[in-house]
Amino acid sequence: MEFPKENFSEWYNEVIEKAGLVDKRYPVKGMHVWLPYGWQLMRNIDEFFRKIFTEHKHKEVYFPLLIPETEFKKEAEHIAGFENEVYWVTHGGLDPLDVKLVVRPTSETAMYPMFSLWIRSHADLPLRIFQIVNVFRYETKQTRTFIRVREVHFFESHTAHATAEESEEQIRDNIEIWESIAKKLALPYLLVRKTDWDKFPGAAYSIGAETIMPSGRTLQIATIHQYFQNFSKPYDIKYLKEDGTHDYVHQTTFGMSERLVGAIVGIHGDDRGIVIPPEIAPIQIVIVPIVTKNKEGVLEEARKIEKELLKYFRVHLDDRDNYTPGYKFYYWELKGVPIRLEIGPKDIEKNQVILARRDTFEKIAVSRDEYIEGISSLLKDIQENLMERAEKEMGSKIKEAENIEDIKSHNGVSMVHWCGSEECGHKIEDLTEKKIIGTPLDEHSPGKCIICGKETEIIAYVAKPY
Amino acid sequence: MEFPKENFSEWYNEVIEKAGLVDKRYPVKGMHVWLPYGWQLMRNIDEFFRKIFTEHKHKEVYFPLLIPETEFKKEAEHIAGFENEVYWVTHGGLDPLDVKLVVRPTSETAMYPMFSLWIRSHADLPLRIFQIVNVFRYETKQTRTFIRVREVHFFESHTAHATAEESEEQIRDNIEIWESIAKKLALPYLLVRKTDWDKFPGAAYSIGAETIMPSGRTLQIATIHQYFQNFSKPYDIKYLKEDGTHDYVHQTTFGMSERLVGAIVGIHGDDRGIVIPPEIAPIQIVIVPIVTKNKEGVLEEARKIEKELLKYFRVHLDDRDNYTPGYKFYYWELKGVPIRLEIGPKDIEKNQVILARRDTFEKIAVSRDEYIEGISSLLKDIQENLMERAEKEMGSKIKEAENIEDIKSHNGVSMVHWCGSEECGHKIEDLTEKKIIGTPLDEHSPGKCIICGKETEIIAYVAKPY
Incomplete structure (x- = not known):
């Protein structure tokens, strides 16, 4: 590695390339090739999405990539929020299309015309589906691998419910699902309610899971949106109630993306x-x-070990004979494999293996008689240590601020009191040249708005987001 | 079902909808929504692709959807073959793009500029990768679910080799992989070499796996292409040989799509x-x-059985209490579940379950003491029976033809002798209003060309393809 993690931006670019996650040389800006190792990591995360959302009663579907302009434009806020950043398909072969097509930036406008056909009565509710697809945003800001790209590997769940209460219950369930995902990925986060001017286009409100990168900038790694009837009305998604009348459904969504990989790289990586x-x-x-x-x-012994371990773990035997052990150590450390198992003549004699932890670099000798259990518990230890270490690191980046200068000078998330008004909110953002990334969901404390001095219980997190 | 399978076209459309595979009402022609049941079927097939191609030393990657016009246009035959049927992205947001982007119709032109960066020396070869993605074709012909669509769920493997011999070996390996896939899907097929005027744009030659649908029309369900150096030259994919000189690599590809689902529906389905x-x-x-x-x-007993079976099989307990058993039989037969297990009070008394086969409708009682083994062997039986039945059915649709009239009047594949010349080939196609779907890979027999009378060993399969 040329750059230490201290130089975060350069380090991040270098480590992604050297670890073999993606190749950024694809000749379209903001689009990269997923290499086998990076794609397997993304697919492992996808498989966990599948598992947990299925457990929470969602079904997997696939909707088309292309959305007719006519459907796309039905919800006013939504289209206004996206029209500057969608890709347009205007021609099929040599002919202009009758109706232009949007390359999906997210799938509300593809899905909801179908929802209005699928949902007839209360017996069809709740409806819970998800899909794992790529979405496209014509980013005008600087692109950055995994974090701000033009083709995004995306997870989106969409639900429809009979009542506002049930959709609120779904939001709580989504938060629970998110907690499991964050644990699986060992990612700490702040759960915030986004400001009104920063919520998802068309949402009644949006909840963001925000993590803090080593640079001190925040990264939104999951979003949960409450739509209530904002989409069901323009898309005419009505159901027959038990009392014989009709009502529009209440909807929620949940989105995550390859940013999770960016967060893993940034938060857990080292020199x-x-x-x-x-x-x-x-x-x-x-x-x-x-x-x-x-x-x-x-x-021969190494192959025997590989065979034994493959029953329980994802294992690779590096038996390349044109590389030294030293080179292999360097190579697999770069790629972040949690445990390196070394086996040499002396270890065979002693009936042991050496386990090297990627997180702490500690080396331990484990007897072959109980090495499966040893590895099992070591993997758990590493998982927990990564989480604890990351939580501690993130905690150190959150600070209470008394005034604008405190916020400006702090490289991380500042907590300040805010009256909640859009006017004061914008002032905070303008004066600090940062953003209110949101207000904590459960935390309140009495204080005075940093701008107008009004008594308030609301806390705002202020930071520079990616 | 309104239509019997005899009315194949109507039956096909009806059964897809009623079985809940896809919803065709999506408001873009030739694009459909994959419903959970259909998507799970497609994903099971994808998982088998992953397994077998990984066993055959391929690695999974993901390349961007959008391809710059400049890269797309490098291989002349390839672009000529596709330019009438590609979707063009011309705008990002409100701005026209500097370089127009093609929505991938297949990924040669996305991948090969990267291959030229990845491949340096003979040590980098062979290179074997695959991806599972959606591809897009602006079909001008009539669309038909799974068979001719505008958004296609697609599998593509791409390989690069040092020599022509090694790329030929890969072709043989691809054929072996295909045999395993066809067996897994219980699909019979003819393996043919495509005519020169029908091969893949840019290929040196193409091999097709063609199945015959109940309508007598053929359906190409897999294609294997030999490119030799046709792409490596325009894309400048060179490697350093052991002798210190450079050479262009030799390439092959292998493609399959959701057509496999169309073939399963058409070939195995019934009234x-x-x-x-x-x-x-x-x-x-x-x-x-x-x-x-x-x-x-x-x-309670049904739940116990479900729990026992879930350890070994993919099982669903239909415990809906607002439907009769009769309705459930009808419902799951429509969806093609191989085995229905019935359990009632009498069966509990007798310590047995009833197994009903979807393929033959036969019902058998099996003792609970050995029902896991019973189900296991019954699933194998059904798999084999479907294959045998389909092979027999397909065989009955292949006939030798003596003259043009024989071909015209036969509803299926006609075998005729052909001298191999393009002139006679086109004449056969024009006179019969059918196509030469290819020539068998291994079969030869002496005879005379049906058009010019010249002695030949070449057999042509003539049929109406989808």
Whole structure:
């Protein structure tokens, strides 16, 4: 690695490339090629999405990529929020299309015309679906791998409910799902309600999960939106109630993206490369044979170990014989494999293996008689340590601020009292040249608005977001 | 079902909708919504692709959807073959793009500029990658679900090799992979070399796997292409040889699509609905409790059975209590679940379950003491029976033809001798109003060209393709 993590921006770019997650040289700005190792990591995360959303009664579907302009334009706030950043398909072959098509930036306007056909009566509710797709945003800001790209690997769930109460219950369930995901990925976060001027176009309100990157800037890694009837009215999604009358459904959505990979890279990585939480690591254990003398004997033992471990873990045996063990250590540290297992002639004699932790670099010798259990508990330890370490690191970046100068000078998230008015909110943002990333969902405390001095219970998190 | 399978076209449209595979009412022609049941079927097929291609040393990647016009246009035959049917992205937000973007119709032109960066020396070869994505074709012909659509769920593998011999070896390996896939899906096929005027744009030659639908029309369900150096030259994909000189790589590809689902629907289905081969069925066994008296006792037993079976199979318990067993039989037959397991009070007494086969409608009673084994072997039987039945059916649709009239009057594939010349080939096609779908890979026999009378060993398959 050329750059230490201290130089976060340069380090981030370098580590992504060297760890073999993506190749950024694809000749369209903001679009990259997912390489096998990076794609496997993303797919492991996707598989967890599938598992947990299925447990929470969602079904997986796939909606078309292209959305007719006519459907796209039905909800006014939504289209206004997106029209500067959608890609337009205007021609099929050599002919102009009768109706232009939007390359989906998110799928409300693709899905909801179908919802209005699917939902007839209360028996059809709740409806809960999700899809894992790519979405497209013509970003005008500077692009950054995983964090701000033009083709985004995206998860979106959409639900429809009979009543506002039930849709609120879904929001709570979504928060619970998010907690499991964050734990799986070992990502700490702040849960915030977005300001009105920063909510999702068309939403009644939006909840963001915000993490703090080592640079002190916040990164929104999940969003949960309450639509109530904002979309069901323009898209005419009505159902027959038990009392014989009709009503519009209440809707919610939940979105996440490849930003999660960006957060993992940024938060857990170190000067030697990325560090992947064991739960989602493409390779949990890499076996490096320490071959000096007795080459065949050691390799044979390594293959035996690989076979034993493959029953329980995601394992890779690095048996390349044109590289030294030292090079392999460097190579797999860069790629963030949680445990390196070393096996050499001396270890065979002693009936042991050496386990090296990627998170702390600690090395321990474990007897072959109980090494499966040893590895199992070590993987759990690493997962927990990554989470704790990240939480501590994030906590250190959150500070209470007394005045505008405190906010400006703090490289992280500042907590200030805010009366909640849009006027004071914009003033905070203008004076600090930062953003209110949101207000905490459960935390309140008495204080005075930093701008107008009015008594308030509302706290605002102020930071520079990505 | 309104239509019997005899009325194939109408039956096909009806069964897809009623079985809940897709919803065709999406407001863009030729694009449909994949519903949970259909999507799970497609995803099971995808998972098998992943498994077998990984076993055959391919790695999964993801390339961007959008391809710059400049890259797209590098290989002349390729662009000529596609330019009438690609979707063009011309605008980002409100601005026209500097370089127009093609929505991928297939990924050669996205991948190969990167290959030229990745491949440096013989040590980088062979390169074998695949991706599972959607591709887009602006079809001008009539669209038909799964068979001819504008957004296609697609599998594509791409390989690069040092020599022509090694790329030929890859073609043989691809054929072996295809055989496993066809077996998994219980699909019979003819393996053919496409005519020169029908090969893939840019390929040196193309091999097609063609199945015959009940309508007698052929459906190309997989294609394997040999490019040799046709792409590596325009895309400048060179490698350093051991002797110190440089050479262009030799490339192959392998493509399959959601057409496989269309073939499964068409070939295995019957008057009661679709029939899904057990190996890829979203649900292999549906449990229908026969509830008359002792409702709770039967349901409890059904739940116990579900729990036992879930350890080994993909199982669903239909415990809806607002539907009769008769309705549930009808419902799950329509959806093609291979085995229905019935459990009622009498069965509980007798310590047995009833298994009903979807393929033959046969019902058998199996003792609870050995029902796991019973189900296991029954699933195998059904898989094999579907394959055999389909092979027999397909065989009956292939006939030798002596003259043009024979071909015209035969509703299926006609085998005729052909000298191999493009002139006679076009004449066969024009006179019969059918197509030469290809020539068999391994079969030869002496005979005379049906057009010019010249002695030849070449056989042509002539049929009406979808």
